[in-house]
Amino acid sequence: MSIEIVNVGKRFGDFVALDEVSVSIPSGRLTALLGPSGGGKSTLLRIVAGLERADTGKVEIEGVDATGLPPQKRNVGFVFQQYAAFKHLSVRRNVAFGLEIRKRPKDEIRRRVDELLALVHLEQFADRLPAQLSGGQRQRMALARALAVEPTVLLLDEPFGALDAKVRKELRDWLRRLHDEVHVTTVFVTHDQEEALEVADEIVVINDGRVEQIGSPDELYDRPANEFVMRFLGPVTQLGDQLVRPHDLQLSTEGGDQAGLPGRVTRVTRIGFEIRVEVTADDGQTVTVTLTRNEFLALGIQADSAVRIRLAPNSPTTTATSPAQRAAAPSLAATH
Amino acid sequence: MTSTTLVPDRPAGNRRSAPGGLPLTRVSGLGLGVAMVWFSLLVLIPLAAVAVTASQGGWSGFWRTVTNEQTAATIRLTVGTALLVTLVNIVMGTLIAWVLVRDRFFGKRALEILIDVPFALPTIVAGLVLLSLYGPGSPLGVNIANTRIAVFLAFLFVTLPFIVRTVQPVLAELDPEVEEAAASLGSSRYTTFRRIVLPSLTPAIAAGAALSFARAVGEYGSLVLLSGNLPMRTEVASVRILSSIENDNPDSAAAVAVVLLAISLAVIVVLDAIQRRVMRRG
Amino acid sequence: MADRSIAARTQVGRRPGRYVLRAVVTAYLFFLVAWPLYLVGRNAFADGFTNLNDILGDPDVTHALRLTVVIAVTAVVINTVFGVGISILLVRYDFPGKRALNALLDMPLSVSPIVVGLALILVYGGRDGWFGPTLEAAGLQIIFAVPGMVLATVFVALPLVIREVVPILQEVGDEQEQAARSLGANALQTFRRITLPSIKWGVIYGVVLSLARSLGEFGAVKVVSGNVLGETRTATLVVEEKYLNFDKGGAYATAFLLALVAVACIIVVSVLRPKEDR
Numbered sequence: 095m096s097i098e099i100v101n102v103g104k105r106f107g108d109f110v111a112l113d114e115v116s117v118s119i120p121s122g123r124l125t126a127l128l129g130p131s132g133g134g135k136s137t138l139l140r141i142v143a144g145l146e147r148a149d150t151g152k153v154e155i156e157g158v159d160a161t162g163l164p165p166q167k168r169n170v171g172f173v174f175q176q177y178a179a180f181k182h183l184s185v186r187r188n189v190a191f192g193l194e195i196r197k198r199p200k201d202e203i204r205r206r207v208d209e210l211l212a213l214v215h216l217e218q219f220a221d222r223l224p225a226q227l228s229g230g231q232r233q234r235m236a237l238a239r240a241l242a243v244e245p246t247v248l249l250l251d252e253p254f255g256a257l258d259a260k261v262r263k264e265l266r267d268w269l270r271r272l273h274d275e276v277h278v279t280t281v282f283v284t285h286d287q288e289e290a291l292e293v294a295d296e297i298v299v300i301n302d303g304r305v306e307q308i309g310s311p312d313e314l315y316d317r318p319a320n321e322f323v324m325r326f327l328g329p330v331t332q333l334g335d336q337l338v339r340p341h342d343l344q345l346s347t348e349g350g351d352q353a354g355l356p357g358r359v360t361r362v363t364r365i366g367f368e369i370r371v372e373v374t375a376d377d378g379q380t381v382t383v384t385l386t387r388n389e390f391l392a393l394g395i396q397a398d399s400a401v402r403i404r405l406a407p408n409s410p411t412t413t414a415t416s417p418a419q420r421a422a423a424p425s426l427a428a429t430h
Numbered sequence: 431m432t433s434t435t436l437v438p439d440r441p442a443g444n445r446r447s448a449p450g451g452l453p454l455t456r457v458s459g460l461g462l463g464v465a466m467v468w469f470s471l472l473v474l475i476p477l478a479a480v481a482v483t484a485s486q487g488g489w490s491g492f493w494r495t496v497t498n499e500q501t502a503a504t505i506r507l508t509v510g511t512a513l514l515v516t517l518v519n520i521v522m523g524t525l526i527a528w529v530l531v532r533d534r535f536f537g538k539r540a541l542e543i544l545i546d547v548p549f550a551l552p553t554i555v556a557g558l559v560l561l562s563l564y565g566p567g568s569p570l571g572v573n574i575a576n577t578r579i580a581v582f583l584a585f586l587f588v589t590l591p592f593i594v595r596t597v598q599p600v601l602a603e604l605d606p607e608v609e610e611a612a613a614s615l616g617s618s619r620y621t622t623f624r625r626i627v628l629p630s631l632t633p634a635i636a637a638g639a640a641l642s643f644a645r646a647v648g649e650y651g652s653l654v655l656l657s658g659n660l661p662m663r664t665e666v667a668s669v670r671i672l673s674s675i676e677n678d679n680p681d682s683a684a685a686v687a688v689v690l691l692a693i694s695l696a697v698i699v700v701l702d703a704i705q706r707r708v709m710r711r712g
Numbered sequence: 713m714a715d716r717s718i719a720a721r722t723q724v725g726r727r728p729g730r731y732v733l734r735a736v737v738t739a740y741l742f743f744l745v746a747w748p749l750y751l752v753g754r755n756a757f758a759d760g761f762t763n764l765n766d767i768l769g770d771p772d773v774t775h776a777l778r779l780t781v782v783i784a785v786t787a788v789v790i791n792t793v794f795g796v797g798i799s800i801l802l803v804r805y806d807f808p809g810k811r812a813l814n815a816l817l818d819m820p821l822s823v824s825p826i827v828v829g830l831a832l833i834l835v836y837g838g839r840d841g842w843f844g845p846t847l848e849a850a851g852l853q854i855i856f857a858v859p860g861m862v863l864a865t866v867f868v869a870l871p872l873v874i875r876e877v878v879p880i881l882q883e884v885g886d887e888q889e890q891a892a893r894s895l896g897a898n899a900l901q902t903f904r905r906i907t908l909p910s911i912k913w914g915v916i917y918g919v920v921l922s923l924a925r926s927l928g929e930f931g932a933v934k935v936v937s938g939n940v941l942g943e944t945r946t947a948t949l950v951v952e953e954k955y956l957n958f959d960k961g962g963a964y965a966t967a968f969l970l971a972l973v974a975v976a977c978i979i980v981v982s983v984l985r986p987k988e989d990r
């Protein structure tokens with residue numbers, strides 16, 4: 095295990111940012127700390143980097159107790175959401191910074207920087223100032239700068255948060271491929287479940303200063319530990335007292351299969367390739383079902399059709415606790 | 431921002447006392463200690479010494495000194511003229527800031543530099559400068575030397591930059607869309623200024639006015655050559671303190687100085703309150 | 713840059729009111745500052761270069777000028793070190809009494825220079841100051857000597873560097889410093905390589921402003937100097953003395969030199985500053 099976080103607690107005044115958090119982060123993997131803003135995930139990352147001091151608990155990096163070490167002694171690479179580019183230094187000098195601090199020979203620095211600039215595709219921008227780069231380029235520079243010191247672990251705090259959607263997607267793919275090449279233990283913080291599911295080997299879901307679940311993307315999606323994880327990882331709707339995914343629901347018309355909950359279609363909305371059908375069950379509950387266009391056409395339903403709703407076999411479900419929590423969690427609309 | 435903001439009088443530092451920041455480390459704690467010792471030796475202890483010296487004669491002694499006919503006259507003249515000058519500055523300073531931000535014309539850059547001259551110019555030179563236009567042998571044919579107008583003029587000169595430089599950055603950052611919105615809702619230019627622009631400038635104007643008032647009350651150098659320092663007529667508080675010092679009467683010097691310090695302190699408190707209000711408003 | 717766009721957007725029509733305002737402001741500044749300032753220059757050169765040559769040939773005056781520069785430079789160095797240090801403490805750290813300190817640091821801006829001088833005499837005066845006799849017994853005279861003049865000058869110019877540096881430190885934020893720390897830089901390396909370059913312009917403005925203020929300090933220095941001819945007399949004191957002794961030419965010439973430096977300082981700052989905004 096590369097990073098061992100044991101019973102780490104942190105308060106800011108009365109606010110409990112982290113409540114006795116314990117996580118083991120595996121070596122050589124790409125791990126995401128996923129959760130809503132203010133949930134404590136960035137604080138945890140900053141504690142690992144030494145930029146923030148834990149009130150209680152212990153942090154071990156590759157077997158070394160790092161709890162009391164200042165950031166400059168931890169040999170971690172840290173990438174900030176806002177890049178933290180050294181504005182007065184050229185791209186090359188930015189990347190070389192950590193090596194210059196370590197007093198490496200000049201030609202070694204030059205060689206290493208050239209390698210890294212090639213790795214992040216910034217060779218032709220070496221002599222520019224950060225202000226002359228785009229956001230995505232600046233973030234790649236920040237990554238090269240963090241990698242230059244050959245860190246034990248690479249920590250990224252919402253690395254793509256300040257970028258627009260398209261660049262974000264590109265950099266996400268690129269980070270995944272980079273990690274497959276470099277294999278440095280990497281931890282990144284994100285509030286975007288899609289980003290975590292797509293990029294990470296391992297996801298730690300953090301909410302309200304506590305770890306909700308740790309697992310691979312598949313484990314988390316297929317076997318959510320609780321209602322929070324279920325809601326946070328994707329759209330949900332309530333069927334009886336179960337939370338289910340709208341696309342795990344199947345509809346059948348009268349006359350067909352008689353299994354499932356009877357109801358009536360109250361609204362049909364088309365969003366591109368997907369059809370969202372709102373069904374009001376006979377007991378008054380409103381259930382959302384998403385279908386593909388072809389499924390929808392095959393069923394031949396419209397508003398006011400009588401239908402039955404059934405859950406596809408082996409679909410993940412969790413028990414819905416209180417309806418009040420429903421409003422707080424990401425709603426169906428927000429995740430689209 | 432194109433203004434040169436030479437004068438350190440904008441309500442800056444409104445975020446500098448914002449809560450947060452790291453707890454002190456060993457090195458920074460030591461640094462703070464050294465800085466505090468220096469600041470105490472230079473500023474706090476000497477100012478405390480003024481207060482202590484003033485209080486040595488007891489309240490009645492203090493009161494007798496500051497209500498002495500000649501002393502009271504200097505305080506009245508100083509505070510009264512400073513108030514008058516501050517009022518003029520509120521109007522003229524806001525007007526100048528407005529023109530510098532909203533207008534464009536040849537020579538504006540030169541005006542920008544002129545605004546800062548009174549701040550950088552040695553006060554004794556400022557007095558001489560005013561004397562050359564408004565004193566004996568004036569090309570304008572006026573001679574206000576040794577009159578109360580001279581005191582007014584000197585105060586006006588040395589306080590010129592304060593309100594201009596506090597208002598200017600705030601005005602430059604005002605979102606013109608807000609004014610456009612007001613106009614689109616049928617507000618006239620004057621109404622827009624009075625109801626939309628002026629309220630957002632008020633904290634800056636107040637901060638500048640407070641500094642301008644404090645500066646005027648403590649002014650000395652520009653008056654030396656200009657006002658003649660005639661007792662009961664053109665003598666200001668600072669001059670009175672100086673003559674007490676020169677007559678080897680530190681107790682009465684300290685008593686008058688305490689009055690001026692109280693005004694300075696009040697200004698600091700006002701500024702702090704304004705900054706806090708601006709900060710809350712975001 | 714900002715004011716250009718605002719001017720363009722809010723002054724679409726060419727209204728007569730605009731010209732009236734422009735004329736009022738220009739006239740006000742002309743009569744209050746520009747014309748008087750010009751007259752000092754003209755009076756200084758009323759007899760050609762005679763006045764200037766006279767004062768530059770007077771060893772008392774040249775000594776005063778040298779002393780002025782020495783005191784001002786010393787004060788600026790002290791205020792720069794103190795100012796940068798205290799700015800970092802105020803912006804980056806949290807400690808009890810921060811708000812009070814922050815407010816008190818502005819105090820020198822609103823205290824009368826005469827009160828500054830009095831306060832220093834009461835503490836450091838050689839005869840009956842609080843610390844003065846002890847210090848004098850140890851061979852260190854402060855009041856009526858150069859150290860007191862330096863103290864007075866440091867006092868009046870104290871907040872200038874702080875007021876320039878603090879907003880820049882806040883604007884820059886601490887992320888670059890954190891990044892430097894995570895890359896292995898210690899506190900000193902971080903300060904020298906990251907913090908200092910990013911506040912460079914603020915420090916430069918602060919230094920220029922402090923220099924202008926320090927060269928021109930009059931009241932506080934007058935009180936603590938004792939004005940000993942050829943020893944503790946500065947340039948501003950020369951102006952006063954020459955004028956009162958009816959050597960108006962000399963007074964104007966010295967005043968002209970001081971004004972020249974002051975205006976040069978303003979121009980330097982106003983030329984430098986927009987560059988940073990670009």
